[in-house]
Amino acid sequence: MHILGVRPRRSATGLAVAALSVVLLAAGCSGSAGPREAPAAPAKVTLPPVHAGFDYQLGGPYAPPAGVSVVVRDHTASPASGTYGVCYVNAFQAQPDAEGEWDDDLLLRDAGGEVVVDQDWDEALLDIGTDAKRRRVAARVNTWIDACAAKGFQAVEPDNYDSYTRAPEGSLTPDDAKAFLALLADHAHDRGLAIAQKNTSELAPDRREVGVDFAVVEECGMYDECGDYIAAFGRHVVDVEYDGRGLTKACEGWGDSISVVLRDRDVLPAGKPGHVRKTCDRST
Numbered sequence: 001m002h003i004l005g006v007r008p009r010r011s012a013t014g015l016a017v018a019a020l021s022v023v024l025l026a027a028g029c030s031g032s033a034g035p036r037e038a039p040a041a042p043a044k045v046t047l048p049p050v051h052a053g054f055d056y057q058l059g060g061p062y063a064p065p066a067g068v069s070v071v072v073r074d075h076t077a078s079p080a081s082g083t084y085g086v087c088y089v090n091a092f093q094a095q096p097d098a099e100g101e102w103d104d105d106l107l108l109r110d111a112g113g114e115v116v117v118d119q120d121w122d123e124a125l126l127d128i129g130t131d132a133k134r135r136r137v138a139a140r141v142n143t144w145i146d147a148c149a150a151k152g153f154q155a156v157e158p159d160n161y162d163s164y165t166r167a168p169e170g171s172l173t174p175d176d177a178k179a180f181l182a183l184l185a186d187h188a189h190d191r192g193l194a195i196a197q198k199n200t201s202e203l204a205p206d207r208r209e210v211g212v213d214f215a216v217v218e219e220c221g222m223y224d225e226c227g228d229y230i231a232a233f234g235r236h237v238v239d240v241e242y243d244g245r246g247l248t249k250a251c252e253g254w255g256d257s258i259s260v261v262l263r264d265r266d267v268l269p270a271g272k273p274g275h276v277r278k279t280c281d282r283s284t
């Protein structure tokens with residue numbers, strides 16, 4: 001649950017992977033310049049409206065600005081009345097203050113037996129390297145998804161899909177991440193919730209296999225990844241930028257197709273010093 005700030009984005013390796021995915025996706029396109037529409041979600045699941053007013057409220061809930069119809073909030077909060085509510089859960093890593101709440105063998109360890117920690121957020125990575133462990137981790141995360149449904153959220157956003165990129169080489173793989181997210185997707189759909197892929201553009205082409213319905217992405221404008229997500233999800237993409245340059249790139253390239261918002265990196269509530277929220281029309 002990254003409610004105190006936003007993860008620094010790509011390493012050079014990550015950027016190279018993203019660039020390669022752009023080339024591969026471009027080679028596979030039919031030549032049409034417009035976004036492709038993704039297949040429909042399960043019948044009992046409602047997707048967020050496309051190209052809608054959007055707000056990312058992980059730093060604390062506040063009254064959505066006028067025109068906002070899609071709001072992401074943490075699973076400990078309640079959805080914003082009158083909006084499409086997306087419920088955030090930290091699914092692939094343990095909260096800094098919650099590592100001790102997980103069974104020891106569900107914390108990923110390095111060759112020396114030390115718990116592997118995401119240094120940016122002081123979060124222990126969860127071990128999803130076997131089917132048995134994936135199911136045990138999912139059993140707990142699914143209780144949060146159940147709470148999201150009970151509160152009236154319409155979708156769930158499991159964070160840290162890309163945690164395998166921060167794991168020791170050979171300990172976790174993209175297939176492990178996809179298999180785990182597929183478990184969460186099945187459960188969310190059973191509860192009537194849509195489920196988002198969070199970032200991880202290199203796995204966007206596999207979204208049908210995994211079962212995710214739309215994408216919540218950070219800085220796809222800044223890192224030239226919006227086209228990757230649109231190729232996989234159609235217009236069902238919501239993008240958060242944290243820099244004015246990224247906002248400009250996202251709006252100029254894709255602002256007429258997807259939802260785009262600029263937020264401060266601490267995603268602070270309105271009224272707090274440092275709060276920033278702008279959209280493609282530059283309104284606050």
